[in-house]
Amino acid sequence: MRIRTSHIGLAAYLIFLILPLYWMINLSLQPNHEILGSFSLYPERYTFQNYITLVTDASWYGSYLNSITYVLLNMAISLTVALPAAYAFSRFSFLGDKHLFFWLLTNRMAPPAVFLLPFFQLYQNIGLYDTHLAVALAHALFNVPLAIWILEGFMRGIPKEIDETAYIDGYSFSRFFVTIFIPLIRGGIGVTAFFVFVFSWVELLLARTLTATNARPFSVTMTQTISATGIDWGLLAAAGVVTMIPGAVVIWFVRNNLARGLSLGRV
Amino acid sequence: MEKIQNQKAWFLVLPALAVLFIFSAVIPLMTVVNYSVQDIFGQDYANAFFVGTEWFRDTIRDPELQAAFGRQLAFSVITLLIQIPLGVAIALAMPTRGIMVSVALVLVSLPLLIPWNVVGTGWLLFTRPDIGLLGVALNELGLDYNIQRNPVDAWLTVLVMDVWHWTSLTVLLAYAGLRAIPGAYYQAARVDGASRWAIFRYVELPRMRGVLLIAILLRFMDSFKLYAEPFVLTGGGPGTTTTFLSQYLATIGVGQFDLGRAAAFSLVYFLFILALSWLFYTVITRMDRE
Amino acid sequence: MARIEFDDVAHSYSGRPQSEADYALKPIAHTWDDGGAYALLGPSGCGKTTLLNITSGLVTPSQGRVLFDGEDVTAMPPEKRNIAQVFQFPVLYDTMTVEENLAFPLRNRGAPKAHVRKRVRAVAEMLELEGMLGRKAANLGAEEKQKISMGRGLVRDDVAAILFDEPLTVIDPHMKWVLRRKLRQIHAEFGHTLIYVTHDQTEALTFADKVVVMDDGRLVQTGTPQELFENPAHTFVGYFIGSPGMNFLPCRIEGEAARVTPEVAIPLPETLARRAARLSGALELGIRPSRMEVAPTADEGHCTATAETVEDLGSYALCLVTIGSRRVRVRVPEGRRVQPGERLGLRFPQEWVRLYCDNELVE
Incomplete structure (x- = not known):
């Protein structure tokens, strides 16, 4: 293949994307005194000590599990309520449907900072403060609309003759929905689940505000690596690296539908 | 697709609405409205009194807020001016066949999958003048680069970080748009003797219009929510040079517990986003109809 | 205008063809005579479009040479070959007006303004598009759109050949007939070499002076409609032409x-x-x-x-x-x-x- 300017440009961009990540991995494999002591482009004496700390220290792995827990909980809530709603929007016209659809969008767009205070007070009042459920419900703010928008985009692609045929064949709505329709759009559900997962996983502000100790997310633990002796850079880098794992593990499966998810199902 | 008129569809939407109403959107938003018109001392909610639109007047006149808004707007516009053309250029350069497609797609998507605060952390590690690759390199080159001290450095770094973080979104959308162009368009353009530029201008760009509109609107709105990355990287400083709207709001709300002011600010902020969302929605529904 | 010769041309889409079956187009020798009205007829997937794209240069054959008036153009890209091609589905530049669409192939080649205007008027008149020259091409019906695609093919008066790849697929039957007749008239008037790909024998037989029948990547017979009907050179031609077949x-x-x-x-x-x-x-x-x-x-x-x-x-x-x-x-x-x-x-x-x-x- 001929090397063209565009290939060089693409390569340069990919290097630009990878360099900060490489650097994080590089630092994560060095002990802190070595990081501060000498500058090196690659770990000369690499150590997994930072990672061992992450998996043995309860405050680290505990908060990692916290994050996973509320993210999965949010995924379950979002998909459960979004599936029927997306179906309704994709198939029926009903009173106020357009306004409702727009209102959903505004929730996806709303800055979480706006909801910070009221969330804090609401969850304190109903006794959910510092629980996984609180974060999961708060993240529903943007993830339910996101899931409805993406799923609606996928569902519109399924001809409604399929629904009609099923009803003629005597299927009830719930049986049709579960045994026929959901399998038909399982690709779309997979993509939606991926994005719901990712957007809950990457959020910090709400998760931090709604938790204290019991449900503290991993990213908050990361902001607390500053101790009396200064910041443990190696440990911080290692923590950063492990937050990349969930996304990196599943992205391969949805790589061809990334654009669809990112554009709220509108590509 | 012609939709069937059916009011029972409301039942299908109900669970989603219930969750959003109670836990996420409406009731919390009502609280905000409520606070925005009252003066509350400390957390003594019982003795709050009605102050009308005073907080709103305060908010709009607050010079710090105005500065934050100005910074925010400048930041959003500049980052868009970089990300959209860059994203389109990268999308044009992406491979179109073979295993390299998947590899490039996955690599490009990586920044989007990292927690936002970790993006900040990564860039902190990358740019520190003592241990960061970029920081050390720039200082070796004789530049006095330090984001803790130098506002220009801080600002540019936050900008580059945002480009790093979000250009991929434009790349992926533009790439999807390009892939959807039937081969016949390129063939016809070649037969018609169109130059590479003419193909881009008259074939690719018009066909990417839809996805690019989505990219622009999403990026513009989302950049208005920017919080965690600069918070971790610069803490909003030096001074307030990289304090954007969300961080300012979080400071007066959770930081200073200045409920009335925070609430009024929230509403103004929210209305602004609402107007943008409306624009987005109008564009989308028009595209859906086409 | 030119005589287009194929010298032992063959093409395979797989990089390393193992057997004859890997070839979309098996080795052929063929000549398109200058000024002829040809139909390239055959069932779907027989290699018609491949042959057409080799003619226009969109596909470079994996072996053999393509000659325009004796000059080897095998490696020459379509924009240099002076060939016009009309595709199965209307291809329009959405953001341009009808007029700009028609003028596009000329402007790309830097034709003088007066010439562009003259040719666009002439083609618009030929295809009865005069009334809509100022309109945005994106808002027109399928028929007009395809007319514009054809117009872009016809607008250059110096082309070696105009290739049509099943151009009337999206047009309704009556209009098909009208447009086909239009093409015949244009051919009679200007004498371009026309190569018209179709899988519809009626279309082929009514359009062409000479029909080239393809099957499974081979040219099985070239002849006038009458020859094909009376003396099929191959059982496939006998079976494929005529309804019902032989x-x-x-x-x-x-x-x-x-x-x-x-x-x-x-x-x-x-x-x-x-x-x-x-x-x-x-x-x-x-x-x-x-x-x-x-x-x-x-x-x-x-x-x-x-x-x-x-x-x-x-x-x-x-x-x-x-x-x-x-x-x-x-x-x-x-x-x-x-x-x-x-x-x-x-x-x-x-x-x-x-x-x-x-x-x-x-x-």
Whole structure:
């Protein structure tokens, strides 16, 4: 293949994307005194000590599990309520449907900072403060609309003759929905689940505000690596690296539908 | 697709609405409205009194807020001016066949999958003048680069970080748009003797219009929510040079517990986003109809 | 304008073709004469579009040479070849007006303004697009859009050839007919070389002076519509052209006749029978349904057949008959009523009987 300017440009961009990540991995494999002591482009004496700390220290792995827990909980809530709603929007016209659809969008767009205070007070009042459920419900703010928008985009692609045929064949709505329709759009559900997962996983502000100790997310633990002796850079880098794992593990499966998810199902 | 008129569809939407109403959107938003018109001392909610639109007047006149808004707007516009053309250029350069497609797609998507605060952390590690690759390199080159001290450095770094973080979104959308162009368009353009530029201008760009509109609107709105990355990287400083709207709001709300002011600010902020969302929605529904 | 020659051209889309089956286009030698109106006819997937794209340069053949007036253009890209091509679905530059669309191929080549204007007017008039020159192309109907695509092909008056890749697929039947006639007129008037790809034989036969029939990556026959109809060079052509296609009956030569069933032998012209007797491949006798004759009574003619089904098609009827264990179709002229089950005497006029050996015409 001929090397063209565009290939060089693409390569340069990919290097630009990878360099900060490489650097994080590089630092994560060095002990802190070595990081501060000498500058090196690659770990000369690499150590997994930072990672061992992450998996043995309860405050680290505990908060990692916290994050996973509320993210999965949010995924379950979002998909459960979004599936029927997306179906309704994709198939029926009903009173106020357009306004409702727009209102959903505004929730996806709303800055979480706006909801910070009221969330804090609401969850304190109903006794959910510092629980996984609180974060999961708060993240529903943007993830339910996101899931409805993406799923609606996928569902519109399924001809409604399929629904009609099923009803003629005597299927009830719930049986049709579960045994026929959901399998038909399982690709779309997979993509939606991926994005719901990712957007809950990457959020910090709400998760931090709604938790204290019991449900503290991993990213908050990361902001607390500053101790009396200064910041443990190696440990911080290692923590950063492990937050990349969930996304990196599943992205391969949805790589061809990334654009669809990112554009709220509108590509 | 012609939709069937059916009011029972409301039942299908109900669970989603219930969750959003109670836990996420409406009731919390009502609280905000409520606070925005009252003066509350400390957390003594019982003795709050009605102050009308005073907080709103305060908010709009607050010079710090105005500065934050100005910074925010400048930041959003500049980052868009970089990300959209860059994203389109990268999308044009992406491979179109073979295993390299998947590899490039996955690599490009990586920044989007990292927690936002970790993006900040990564860039902190990358740019520190003592241990960061970029920081050390720039200082070796004789530049006095330090984001803790130098506002220009801080600002540019936050900008580059945002480009790093979000250009991929434009790349992926533009790439999807390009892939959807039937081969016949390129063939016809070649037969018609169109130059590479003419193909881009008259074939690719018009066909990417839809996805690019989505990219622009999403990026513009989302950049208005920017919080965690600069918070971790610069803490909003030096001074307030990289304090954007969300961080300012979080400071007066959770930081200073200045409920009335925070609430009024929230509403103004929210209305602004609402107007943008409306624009987005109008564009989308028009595209859906086409 | 130019004479376009294919010198042992073949193409495979897989990088390393292993066997003949990997070739979308098997080695061919062929010439498009200057000023001809050609139809390239064949079923879907037979390699027509590949051949067309090799002509225009969109596809570079994996072997062989393409010559324009003797000059080797094999490696030359389409923009340099001076070829116009119209695609199956309308391809428009959405953001441009109709006029700008039509002018695009000329402007890209830096034609002078006055010339562009003149040509655009001329083409618009030809295709009856004058009224909409100022409109945005994106908002037009499929028919207008395809007219504009065609117009972009016609606008350059110096092209070596204009290639049409099933251009009327999206047009409704009546308009198809109108546009095809338009193309014929334009051809008569300007004398461009036109190559028209289609899988529809009516389209091919009514459009072209010469029809090139393809099957499975091969050129099986080139000829006038009449030649293809009367003397199919290959059983595929016999079967593909004409509706219904030619009847084929496996046979062997006995003296000066072809025995098609133990009871029935069809007499052959003497020279044909002698030639066929020397061949070793599988022989088939071919005859067009419309060339067989139904004798007044069942006992006349070369054989007796039994009518199975009768399809009345207005001015004639089409009858499926059995001769022993073989089935053939016969066209029954108006005025002769045939009932299913009726016994018919069939005649095989010698001048219309063809023989095929391993699918190739015995001449």
